[in-house]
Amino acid sequence: MDQAVLEASFRAYFLGLGHDIDWQYLSLSMMLHPVRKGDYLFHQGELANRLYFLHSGLVRYVGVSDAGKEFTQTFVKGPRVIGSTRAMVTGMPVLFGIQALSDTMVISYPWAEFFQQMSQDKGFLASYMAFLEQIFIAKEERESAFVKHSAERRYLDFCADYPELKEQVPLQYIASYIGITPIALSRIRQKLKLSNG
Amino acid sequence: MDQAVLEASFRAYFLGLGHDIDWQYLSLSMMLHPVRKGDYLFHQGELANRLYFLHSGLVRYVGVSDAGKEFTQTFVKGPRVIGSTRAMVTGMPVLFGIQALSDTMVISYPWAEFFQQMSQDKGFLASYMAFLEQIFIAKEERESAFVKHSAERRYLDFCADYPELKEQVPLQYIASYIGITPIALSRIRQKLKLSNG
DNA sequence: CCAAGAAATTAACCTAGGTTAAGAAATCCA
DNA sequence: TGGATTTCTTAACCTAGGTTAATTTCTTGG
Numbered sequence: 001m002d003q004a005v006l007e008a009s010f011r012a013y014f015l016g017l018g019h020d021i022d023w024q025y026l027s028l029s030m031m032l033h034p035v036r037k038g039d040y041l042f043h044q045g046e047l048a049n050r051l052y053f054l055h056s057g058l059v060r061y062v063g064v065s066d067a068g069k070e071f072t073q074t075f076v077k078g079p080r081v082i083g084s085t086r087a088m089v090t091g092m093p094v095l096f097g098i099q100a101l102s103d104t105m106v107i108s109y110p111w112a113e114f115f116q117q118m119s120q121d122k123g124f125l126a127s128y129m130a131f132l133e134q135i136f137i138a139k140e141e142r143e144s145a146f147v148k149h150s151a152e153r154r155y156l157d158f159c160a161d162y163p164e165l166k167e168q169v170p171l172q173y174i175a176s177y178i179g180i181t182p183i184a185l186s187r188i189r190q191k192l193k194l195s196n197g
Numbered sequence: 198m199d200q201a202v203l204e205a206s207f208r209a210y211f212l213g214l215g216h217d218i219d220w221q222y223l224s225l226s227m228m229l230h231p232v233r234k235g236d237y238l239f240h241q242g243e244l245a246n247r248l249y250f251l252h253s254g255l256v257r258y259v260g261v262s263d264a265g266k267e268f269t270q271t272f273v274k275g276p277r278v279i280g281s282t283r284a285m286v287t288g289m290p291v292l293f294g295i296q297a298l299s300d301t302m303v304i305s306y307p308w309a310e311f312f313q314q315m316s317q318d319k320g321f322l323a324s325y326m327a328f329l330e331q332i333f334i335a336k337e338e339r340e341s342a343f344v345k346h347s348a349e350r351r352y353l354d355f356c357a358d359y360p361e362l363k364e365q366v367p368l369q370y371i372a373s374y375i376g377i378t379p380i381a382l383s384r385i386r387q388k389l390k391l392s393n394g
Numbered sequence: 395c396c397a398a399g400a401a402a403t404t405a406a407c408c409t410a411g412g413t414t415a416a417g418a419a420a421t422c423c424a
Numbered sequence: 425t426g427g428a429t430t431t432c433t434t435a436a437c438c439t440a441g442g443t444t445a446a447t448t449t450c451t452t453g454g
Contacts, residue, residue: 063344071344086334095341125322132329137283139336143270144292147376148262151411171432179344184411186433348441368402381441383403 017127033106054078057104214324251275254301
């Protein structure tokens, strides 16, 4: 895949965040990560202090519980910045892994250097800020939904909010996203089928 | 309370986020909200499109579920910026209320105007960005803990992480913070008491 | 300092969702 | 295309934590 295309995709994404950015400040070469369906960009516990950009494809963030059970934190479709803000900013090991659900293309830059160079540009700061606001708002909404709604309601909301994911993503991942087992999700689907005729 | 003191506290907090800020850009008068123990700064469902700063005291963020049950999203001790990023940025109604757990003093500015003026300053952008990173990281950690650990473990972690809150905050709020009922928390505490002699 | 309300505990019972297990359906290669 | 693997469903049983309700302990305002 052509690096120029990837770079253009990356810049277009940032432009979409609402501010003009002067990329002259940036003098770093990107790293390419073609991640195949099923494989991981990184695993829980590893270091991931880079800025990752998912150019194309679909991934999920996966945490593993003390008891060894998987939990899907979120699904992300490219083009979008992905990764762990915490790991990137603090240099601590990630709390979740990122698994490709389709063949994907990811690029990355080392965050510390990238930020040092780009923070000279106000447009970049404003864009990155907008990105942080976006992902924080998404978390606020998700936390709220988790607390307020039953598993059944969370499933229905998922289907309404992500009709296309509902088709592409294995049910077990959807179950782990709404916080229940695949068995419990089956029961819910069964019940819904009956009550809807 | 002296406005100059509150303003100084506000600026000191931002300075603590790591960047020098030129406050000359700002020409807005602050609003004062002395919120007494037990009262709310705002309730779930209201508009809260202002930048709130908790100068002193302790508050909790409270969501109410479909079934009418309360859930404590987080505890915050001043001095710190508080409020809903989502409500502030998007102008949508808040997903949770903020209740004072002690007598508090809160000040606020209208966010849109505040941001318009202050976004001219790179130091402010960088500081606000740092704040967003901080709160996002906290959410990442909390989400991870919720999924990975049992209620008992979450209680023990809470006690370890916030020894001072453990003393000041009613048990029912701690219960709702770790996602269980006060009754369930009592059972856990009982069990721990027995097993520790 | 006391009465009234609020907070915490305990007990008895209930239920959503977890667990194990086994079969059916879908998917994936070779 | 067919055997193998993975995914999904169903059933039977179990358990953490919810619910209701009664009792005790703490707070707090007058």
